[in-house]
Amino acid sequence: MPVISTDIDTGELTMTLVAEFAADTARVWQLWADPRQLERWWGPPTWPATFTAHDLRPGGTTRYYMTGPDGDTAAGEWEFTAVDEPSSLAFDDYFADENGERSRDMPVSHMSAELDSAGDERTRMTIVTRFESIEQLQQLTEMGMEEGMREAVSQIDALLAG
Template sequence: MTVISTQKDTEALSLTIVAEFDAGVERVWQIWQDPRRLERWWGPPTWPATFERHDFVPGGRADYYMTGPEGEKSRGWWRFTAIEAPNRLEFDDGFADENGDPVAKMGTAHAVVTLEPIGDRTRMTIVSTFESAEQLEQMLAMGMEEGMQQAMGQIDAILAESPTA
């Protein structure tokens, strides 16, 4: 398993997930930059993602949906707030309705992704910060921690492929 730690911090309203991969930083960066690679791991195996939009620039937006085992769809959006290739990425993250519009009652989270070299390996840290303790608890109750662990568990197979795959 690639995930080496998870930490919930109710005072900081955050969830931190740390994973390590047998690939260099540039290769790991591609799983965020390339929407076809991203949709192969974003979401747990039983809820694969499809990215309909992926404007990977500061101020850009990503729109996606995850399809559940019964064909149900859960939509989400990101707004990229900072991109410092290949080491740092920040985005606001929220749920969307069937038209792709943000669902305000679910709130917005802010994610900071950092990639750092550890020899010829890469450590990826994702820190998600929430608006309130209630939102953090709601996301945890919905299975966010387990879902992210399962999703990130799919990355090794992508990284093991030929760089042009």
């Protein structure tokens, strides 16, 4: 399993996931850069993602939806705030309504991913999610965000092997 740790820090209002993969940083970067590869790991296995737009540049947006086992969908949108290929990216993560519009009822989280060489064709990926309040952190963790991220990232080894 590639996930090394997850940590929720209520003082800093963050959730940090650390994973390590048997691939160099350029290869792991492609998991973020290519929407077809994102579809194969973003979201837990029972809620696979479909990316309908992907503009990986500062100011660019990505739109996607995840489909649950009963056919329910949950949509999201990312707005990229920083991109430094192949080592890091950051984005604001929005929930979207059934029309693909940003939801005003759900919290926005601020995510960053750092890709660092871990030696011998290995990459360590650190994903930090920042929340705007303890209430938002609690709401999203109660919705299963930590478990969902662990499940999603745990799919990457199979993708890299294929």
